[in-house]
Amino acid sequence: MIDNQTKRFWIGLARAVAGALLFSLPMMLTMEMWSIGPTSSPLQMGALLSMTFPILFGLAKLSGFEEPEGWAGTAVDAFVAYAVGWLTTFMILSVFAVLNVATMPLSELIGVISIQTIPASIGAVLAASQLGGHTDSDDEIQTNDDDGAHTTREYFRELFVMAIGALFLAFNVAPTEEMVLVAFKMTAWHGCLVMLLSLMIMHGFVFKVKFHGQKPIPQEQSAWSVFLRFTIPGYAIALLVSLFCLWSFGSTANTAIDEVVMATTVLGLPAAVGASSARLIL
Template structure:
């Protein structure tokens, strides 16, 4: 009787975590599940790039599980288990939604179907890992997340936010179009606006989740977090453009211009991640 009583809460919490993960996966993946460019990428993206994307997603989800996954974990083994459970849930939910939309049918080839689902695992997996912070958690969970927080952990969160939003936008043609429409002065203004908006959004405005370390000077916070976060956003933007083939045939200047354009939503995503997490 005592054993059953001890195990029931654990099972209930695990099932609650799975429900949160499923909800988070749909919310985060839905914009891409309804985007034609993402459907096409599942078929046109090189297999090795698709595999690289999935492999690179694992450490990202591992970090998210450590800082705030869909259930509270206390060991690397549990975090790894949750990563693959989250990816599985993201894949299943994406398959179901794509089937409902008629994107996946009996006539869809196996290669195309796997590609379309695999591309959605990245945003869906991130949503699954962030489910607890979005759909509720106890005070003990929040205290644990604060205890685990560190400078490198905060940079990781910034990078994750940049990855998510840049992943949403990078496959679209509009990024390249906007880059071609902008001159050097507008590009410089966009870079400055991205950097300053990122700093104001997180560290100056009194939003919930904003930085509370009042002892540190604004210059120190700007250099250590805002500037570093913006550089991370640009690097991630470049990586996304390359993976999705948007850098093919571009000169270095055109590629840099596209990265600056994509860096705008990426930097906003980085700032928002600090507020959410």
């Protein structure tokens, strides 16, 4: 007879696998993602991996698929999520014949899996909040805690969530050649219009659209105040995430500064949508 604790563990593990598939399966079927890992420099891969674990730790603190006890429990959740993402990636890519353990060099094998594990592990650690980990009482407690003015801690937590939302959507399209192609075809006027559109979408999402779990904006705060405190910092985060993704995937190599700026602006649009709708994603 399986006890309740063991049952909860396996349910949590199953949710983690489901979250890993939900967040990473489209990228596993993207040809560009298969070649990025093996061709990336050690610096680029190191930057991606060193970014992954702090993100997983922060997300585990917010919505881990187990109930962590202190910092140690949160760290365990983060590492378990990474392991689940790694194993899920290995299984799916092997089934798709992208990986061949018998013929592929070990370095290439690890490179392909490592790059795909990033979105998979993020999906695994978010499995609880997306797939039923939070209860109604949790939402009620969070709503009560969110009443009133935003504290500094809550404000930076919201910026962190924006960064994850931006990374999630940017990671989906950043490896594709279309980002560079679109940027090459655009003029400076197109770039300005894309930036304006990104800001308008972000501000509309932040100030008007009420996603589940999104912090309510105090009534005494004007649209201008929200624009300065959330929209502008959120868009800056989206652009930084976009530039980091482009650099990590080698899209900025041997590229002129103006072309890098334009590509960052293009990728900044989906990143901005991800940042502003992060509570829907997360």
